[in-house]
Amino acid sequence: MKDKTFVLIIILLGLLNVWSLYTNNQRQAQIDSYKSQIQKMSLFGKGTNPDWGFEKVGKTPAKIVAPEVDIKKEGLTISIFFTDRGCLTCVENEVKNINQLFQDHTSKLNVYLMSHNKSYLSRLFGAKFVYKNLDPEVKVLDNDFDFGNPVVLITDVNGLVHRIHIGEKENVKKSDQFYKELDSLLSSL
Numbered sequence: 001m002k003d004k005t006f007v008l009i010i011i012l013l014g015l016l017n018v019w020s021l022y023t024n025n026q027r028q029a030q031i032d033s034y035k036s037q038i039q040k041m042s043l044f045g046k047g048t049n050p051d052w053g054f055e056k057v058g059k060t061p062a063k064i065v066a067p068e069v070d071i072k073k074e075g076l077t078i079s080i081f082f083t084d085r086g087c088l089t090c091v092e093n094e095v096k097n098i099n100q101l102f103q104d105h106t107s108k109l110n111v112y113l114m115s116h117n118k119s120y121l122s123r124l125f126g127a128k129f130v131y132k133n134l135d136p137e138v139k140v141l142d143n144d145f146d147f148g149n150p151v152v153l154i155t156d157v158n159g160l161v162h163r164i165h166i167g168e169k170e171n172v173k174k175s176d177q178f179y180k181e182l183d184s185l186l187s188s189l
Contacts, residue, residue: 075157
């Protein structure tokens with residue numbers, strides 16, 4: 001009798017485990033679907049994208065504090081940062097997009113390479129845009145933000161970050177969409 005009870009408990013636990021795995025898998029699929037829908041929304045106002053908005057540490061918006069980074073005295077400043085330690089595919093895609101954007105908006109973009117290798121972008125990725133070199137140890141923001149992959153910051157006259165875009169290997173379409181919308185924004189300024 002004890003053997004049958006033990007086997008029955010094992011079978012019930014096995015079924016409960018299978019059911020739990022199934023429901024967790026369904027919930028994860030639902031979460032992934034929601035994330036996908038959010039990422040497809042427009043980056044400048046339609047809905048909320050977790051990758052967008054104020055870059056904050058606690059309740060304080062991030063602010064550019066590096067004196068080497070130029071901030072315009074009027075309007076928005078578009079600052080683009082590259083390093084030599086980020087995802088190569090990300091750098092390649094961002095350089096391609098910035099090359100196109102730079103043709104029409106040369107004076108509206110500030111591009112920086114945080115590296116000791118001054119020709120990294122032009123030599124390896126064919127960057128046709130002008131960029132300034134920054135020491136990789138420079139603290140750009142007043143928080144501990146990691147400038148690994150390419151980063152675009154849209155800031156106001158005080159250097160407060162209002163939008164942030166981070167190049168992602170898995171999400172090239174997001175970058176392409178961002179640069180289309182940035183082109184539209186810059187054309188209206």
